[in-house]
Amino acid sequence: MGKMIISDDIEVRQNEDLSRYSTFKVGGRADFAAFPKNAEEFKSILFSLKENGQRYTVIGNGSNVLFDDDGYRGTVIFTKYMNNTEYIHMNDKIRVRAECGKSITELAFEAGKKHLLTGMEFAYGIPGSVGGALFMNAGAYGKQISDIVVCTECYDTASEKQMTISAPEHHFSYRKSAFSENKNLIVLSSVFELREGEGGEIFDLMNKYMKNRKEKQPLDFPSAGSVFKRPADGVYAGKLIEDAGLKGLRVGDAEVSEKHAGFIVNRANASSKDILELIEMVKDKVYGSSGVRLECEVIYIPSE
Numbered sequence: 001m002g003k004m005i006i007s008d009d010i011e012v013r014q015n016e017d018l019s020r021y022s023t024f025k026v027g028g029r030a031d032f033a034a035f036p037k038n039a040e041e042f043k044s045i046l047f048s049l050k051e052n053g054q055r056y057t058v059i060g061n062g063s064n065v066l067f068d069d070d071g072y073r074g075t076v077i078f079t080k081y082m083n084n085t086e087y088i089h090m091n092d093k094i095r096v097r098a099e100c101g102k103s104i105t106e107l108a109f110e111a112g113k114k115h116l117l118t119g120m121e122f123a124y125g126i127p128g129s130v131g132g133a134l135f136m137n138a139g140a141y142g143k144q145i146s147d148i149v150v151c152t153e154c155y156d157t158a159s160e161k162q163m164t165i166s167a168p169e170h171h172f173s174y175r176k177s178a179f180s181e182n183k184n185l186i187v188l189s190s191v192f193e194l195r196e197g198e199g200g201e202i203f204d205l206m207n208k209y210m211k212n213r214k215e216k217q218p219l220d221f222p223s224a225g226s227v228f229k230r231p232a233d234g235v236y237a238g239k240l241i242e243d244a245g246l247k248g249l250r251v252g253d254a255e256v257s258e259k260h261a262g263f264i265v266n267r268a269n270a271s272s273k274d275i276l277e278l279i280e281m282v283k284d285k286v287y288g289s290s291g292v293r294l295e296c297e298v299i300y301i302p303s304e
């Protein structure tokens with residue numbers, strides 16, 4: 001394990017168990033885990049690690065990643081303490097600035113309940129952070145984060161500069177963004193545009209979406225949501241997997257969910273290796289039965 005050189009004020013832990021920070025509940029130990037509380041701390045960590053040639057990765061809520069059983073050689077930067085929000089009223093428009101670690105489910109709830117703002121209901125129930133949602137262009141029920149983004153404050157670790165990018169500069173497409181295409185670009189905070197709404201309607205919609213999730217998704221087991229991307233418009237990975245007869249297929253404690261074939265669940269003590277093996281089996285079998293090559297949505301983070 002190397003040394004990590006950053007300011008004394010910033011919380012850094014050694015030998016941290018990554019399974020605690022992944023919704024799959026899988027992963028070994030990271031050499032270092034850093035927890036910035038604001039953009040200045042975040043930038044100073046990124047700067048120090050780069051100057052010292054040390055490996056790092058950034059994690060929001062860990063709901064779309066699969067950590068390695070051998071953990072992570074380097075530093076995992078967790079943004080969970082960067083969760084401030086600010087509401088900006090501009091004539092008839094209302095914008096909210098949220099730091100990268102803010103939970104999008106909490107943001108949707110806060111905007112809807114406290115501020116009676118509509119436009120984020122779709123995000124209620126997605127267990128991601130603002131940074132992770134921008135990276136993945138997270139979406140549900142026909143809406144995506146790209147529909148409401150005005151601009152994002154980011155830090156470019158290549159040029160070591162902070163900048164604001166406009167909505168078109170995010171280059172959003174299905175589960176892709178400027179951040180997934182250029183890993184040097186790190187989200188610090190983002191501004192979303194919402195509208196004044198009617199409290200009852202906002203709540204009805206959020207409750208409807210949550211009810212739907214509880215009915216259709218295996219929320220009682222750890223998972224990372226849908227494992228595969230939608231192969232094409234109107235073609236669903238879950239349906240192809242179900243049609244191939246793969247519901248219930250297991251490697252160790254990793255299982256293709258009986259409730260929703262697009263999910264792989266950790267039934268108890270699945271390893272990262274079990275999950276990766278099951279993903280490959282599913283890909284092969286679906287290709288054999290349908291000719292469709294599934295692409296992983298979940299991001300595997302190798303130990304080195």
Ligand SMILES: Cc1cc2nc3c(=O)[nH]c(=O)nc-3n(C[C@H](O)[C@H](O)[C@H](O)COP(=O)(O)OP(=O)(O)OC[C@H]3O[C@@H](n4cnc5c(N)ncnc54)[C@H](O)[C@@H]3O)c2cc1C
Binds near residue numbers: 059062063132
């Ligand atoms: C039960 C369940 C249901 C789900 N339902 C949905 C759904 O309906 N729709 C959907 O789209 N997704 C869904 N997901 C997947 C997941 O919640 C989303 O992809 C979410 O946006 C990931 O956010 P996160 O903060 O957890 O990202 P993480 O898993 O922490 O990270 C994902 C990627 O984003 C990068 N990243 C994180 N923060 C930053 C940052 N500040 N700057 C740059 N890069 C960053 C990471 O490096 C990583 O590459 C679901 C997951 C679960 C477990």
